[in-house]
Amino acid sequence: MSGALLTLAEVTRHFDVSPPWLNRVLERKGRVILKAVDGVNMALRRGETLGLVGESGCGKSTVARLIVGLYQPTRGTIVYDGVTLAGDGAAATDGALARRARRGMQMIFQDPYASLNPRWRVADIVAEPIRAQLPNTAQVELERRVVAMLEQVGLAAADGVKYPHQFSGGQRQRISIARALSTNPSFLVCDEPTSALDVSVQAQVLNLMRDLQRQLGLTYLFISHNLAVVHHIADRVGVMYLGRIVELAPTRQLFANAQHPYTRMLLDAVPDLEMTGASRTAVGGEVPNPLDPPPGCTFHPRCPHANERCRREIPALLPIGGELEGEVACHAVAEGRLPPRAVALRVARAGTA
Amino acid sequence: MLESGLDAAPAASVAPLLSVAGLRVEFPTRRGTLVAVHDVSFTIAPGEVLGVVGESGAGKSLTGAAIIGLIDAPGRIAAGEIWLAGRRIDNLPYTAMRAVRGREIGAVFQDPLTSLNSLYTVGRQLIETIRTHLGTTQTAARERAIALLDEVGIPAAARRIDHYPHQFSGGMRQRVVIALALAARPKLIVADEPTTALDVSIQAQIIELLKSLCRDHGTAVMLVTHDMGVIAETADRVAVMYAGRIVEIGPVGAVIHQPKHPYTVGLMGSIPSIVDERERLMQIDGSMPRLTAVPSGCAFHPRCPHAFDRCVRERPELLPAGATHAACWLVA
Numbered sequence: 001m002s003g004a005l006l007t008l009a010e011v012t013r014h015f016d017v018s019p020p021w022l023n024r025v026l027e028r029k030g031r032v033i034l035k036a037v038d039g040v041n042m043a044l045r046r047g048e049t050l051g052l053v054g055e056s057g058c059g060k061s062t063v064a065r066l067i068v069g070l071y072q073p074t075r076g077t078i079v080y081d082g083v084t085l086a087g088d089g090a091a092a093t094d095g096a097l098a099r100r101a102r103r104g105m106q107m108i109f110q111d112p113y114a115s116l117n118p119r120w121r122v123a124d125i126v127a128e129p130i131r132a133q134l135p136n137t138a139q140v141e142l143e144r145r146v147v148a149m150l151e152q153v154g155l156a157a158a159d160g161v162k163y164p165h166q167f168s169g170g171q172r173q174r175i176s177i178a179r180a181l182s183t184n185p186s187f188l189v190c191d192e193p194t195s196a197l198d199v200s201v202q203a204q205v206l207n208l209m210r211d212l213q214r215q216l217g218l219t220y221l222f223i224s225h226n227l228a229v230v231h232h233i234a235d236r237v238g239v240m241y242l243g244r245i246v247e248l249a250p251t252r253q254l255f256a257n258a259q260h261p262y263t264r265m266l267l268d269a270v271p272d273l274e275m276t277g278a279s280r281t282a283v284g285g286e287v288p289n290p291l292d293p294p295p296g297c298t299f300h301p302r303c304p305h306a307n308e309r310c311r312r313e314i315p316a317l318l319p320i321g322g323e324l325e326g327e328v329a330c331h332a333v334a335e336g337r338l339p340p341r342a343v344a345l346r347v348a349r350a351g352t353a
Numbered sequence: 354m355l356e357s358g359l360d361a362a363p364a365a366s367v368a369p370l371l372s373v374a375g376l377r378v379e380f381p382t383r384r385g386t387l388v389a390v391h392d393v394s395f396t397i398a399p400g401e402v403l404g405v406v407g408e409s410g411a412g413k414s415l416t417g418a419a420i421i422g423l424i425d426a427p428g429r430i431a432a433g434e435i436w437l438a439g440r441r442i443d444n445l446p447y448t449a450m451r452a453v454r455g456r457e458i459g460a461v462f463q464d465p466l467t468s469l470n471s472l473y474t475v476g477r478q479l480i481e482t483i484r485t486h487l488g489t490t491q492t493a494a495r496e497r498a499i500a501l502l503d504e505v506g507i508p509a510a511a512r513r514i515d516h517y518p519h520q521f522s523g524g525m526r527q528r529v530v531i532a533l534a535l536a537a538r539p540k541l542i543v544a545d546e547p548t549t550a551l552d553v554s555i556q557a558q559i560i561e562l563l564k565s566l567c568r569d570h571g572t573a574v575m576l577v578t579h580d581m582g583v584i585a586e587t588a589d590r591v592a593v594m595y596a597g598r599i600v601e602i603g604p605v606g607a608v609i610h611q612p613k614h615p616y617t618v619g620l621m622g623s624i625p626s627i628v629d630e631r632e633r634l635m636q637i638d639g640s641m642p643r644l645t646a647v648p649s650g651c652a653f654h655p656r657c658p659h660a661f662d663r664c665v666r667e668r669p670e671l672l673p674a675g676a677t678h679a680a681c682w683l684v685a
Contacts, residue, residue, distance in 0.1 A: 055552035168640045198408035198579065203623030203634035210633070225553065232625035232634065255627055269557035270627055271582030273609050286522050286555060
């Protein structure tokens with residue numbers, strides 16, 4: 001894994017959602033553990049955008065929070081820029097070193113209405129990470145930096161004295177980006193950064209993020225439930241289902257030649273402009289209750305290719321092999337009993353459009 | 354007032370089920386009257402799906418609410434007429450409108466949990482609706498409720514009918530809401546963002562369900578959403594709204610592939626797709642104006658790349674433009 005900026009190894013996060021002790025005793029019930037993230041392995045290369053997709057409750061936001069340190073993993077190791085931040089060996093990491101490493105990562109949140117303090121002026125919001133992480137910065141330098149940041153995200157220097165409520169949703173998300181970039185991070189964790197925005201504003205923010213990545217050499221972990229957005233922005237895509245990564249592959253390959261049945265199902269379900277009037281087979285079933293996931297491969301109750309082994313044994317994330325890059329966690333793929341995906345229709349339509 | 358020529362060819366040959374003409378929705382405020390929906394006219398033919406798209410604040414949900422007669426005071430319909438199957442419904446008294454709502458127009462809203470009463474079983478809510486509108490016996494209403502749940506694809510309907518809304522998942526709840534909307538076999542369903550709160554795989558199931566119900570029963574649907582992908586798959590015709598007005602209306606294929614209004618062009622270009630490879634998305638700078646400060650002339654002119662002086666002075670009307678109708682001086 002040389003060249004990896006961030007490595008997650010077997011990262012697991014469980015939440016104890018048991019009823020109170022007295023209820024458990026009286027009702028003779030055991031503890032209830034929610035496995036929000038269950039053994040995630042992935043590595044981010046410097047300068048790339050890794051997209052993480054999945055439906056609600058699949059654990060993608062928990063992964064983001066584990067990486068930036070808002071949660072501590074139950075098990076597993078997180079290594080950023082050669083420094084072990086959590087898991088085995090984290091105790092041995094020098095505190096100052098860990099803090100310096102953490103300074104390299106910042107987070108952008110989904111809701112630009114909830115993530116900016118309404119009582120602070122924009123300049124103070126953007127300056128806050130610098131004040132927290134580099135308290136010795138001179139006031140003049142701080143102000144210069146804030147102005148530079150605002151201009152970089154397409155706002156005016158004069159906007160610094162305004163309050164968040166004076167801005168629209170898209171402008172607020174620009175303020176969030178300016179705040180995240182103010183300490184010169186090299187890695188941004190973006191948790192659904194455009195989901196609360198209208199499409200024309202979403203396009204502005206996505207274009208801005210791409211421009212900034214090019215100018216500043218940023219690495220993004222881009223989390224979204226919107227496959228089209230991820231297709232547009234990501235270099236590689238990881239698909240999560242019930243706390244596990246089921247497929248991780250380069251974007252173009254994933255969208256053209258998806259391996260995992262869940263990925264194929266998701267891709268077939270995306271409504272697309274090219275699908276005018278076309279009918280398709282909707283996939284049945286829903287995400288099972290994560291408190292009581294099915295045994296074996298958690299996707300088997302919805303999977304058309306499931307067999308006895310899938311119901312028993314949890315598949316590991318293995319290289320796809322052949323000419324394909326990436327990894328997939330599926331017994332059917334590993335055994336070679338999965339038919340190739342019918343993509344002809346969609347590609348043909350795109351060609352004639 | 355209805356012969357404004359907005360009907361596409363298939364709709365023009367049949368008498369429209371719903372016609373909206375010159376609809377204006379106002380909100381009086383201390384600082385003057387805000388006009389949220391401005392001179393909106395369109396028709397829906399029996400069995401047709403009309404998609405209404407636009408960004409937040411475009412007035413699309415209010416247009417839907419006006420048709421169902423659910424504009425909250427102090428908002429009011431200030432002008433225009435709404436006709437359903439030859440009968441004017443915008444000026445009906447409250448009780449008469451209650452009989453139309455549910456019986457002739459069904460409604461599906463975004464959040465299935467807030468559309469259902471969490472204290473009653475879904476069966477009780479369905480039976481109440483059926484008995485109110487169809488006046489059947491309790492037993493017959495229950496049978497019909499089970500048949501409806503079965504029709505919208507809820508497994509083991511006979512057992513599930515006695516469950517409470519919290520015992521259903523999001524997608525199943527939305528199916529219950531659709532069953533409620535269908536309870537009295539309405540001719541028109543107004544669906545306001547019916548799939549927005551749902552995950553993509555569930556969204557596909559609900560779209561498929563709405564489409565098949567339309568096909569099987571000839572129910573017309575007014576589908577209000579901001580998601581062009583959903584519109585592309587479901588609608589026959591599309592109306593694009595901007596700042597309270599329809600800026601373009603036409604058959605779905607034409608609006609998506611050969612849009613004429615610069616706003617529609619920008620909107621389509623800004624949508625990322627899973628099939629194409631673009632370096633940058635097309636971008637419309639700025640954002641939708643607030644109702645307190647709608648620009649003069651064409652409301653889109655400050656964001657429009659092709660605006661010229663006439664756009665600032667004069668407001669364009671909806672006129673034929675290729676296969677669609679667009680309100681733009683470029684095509685006039």
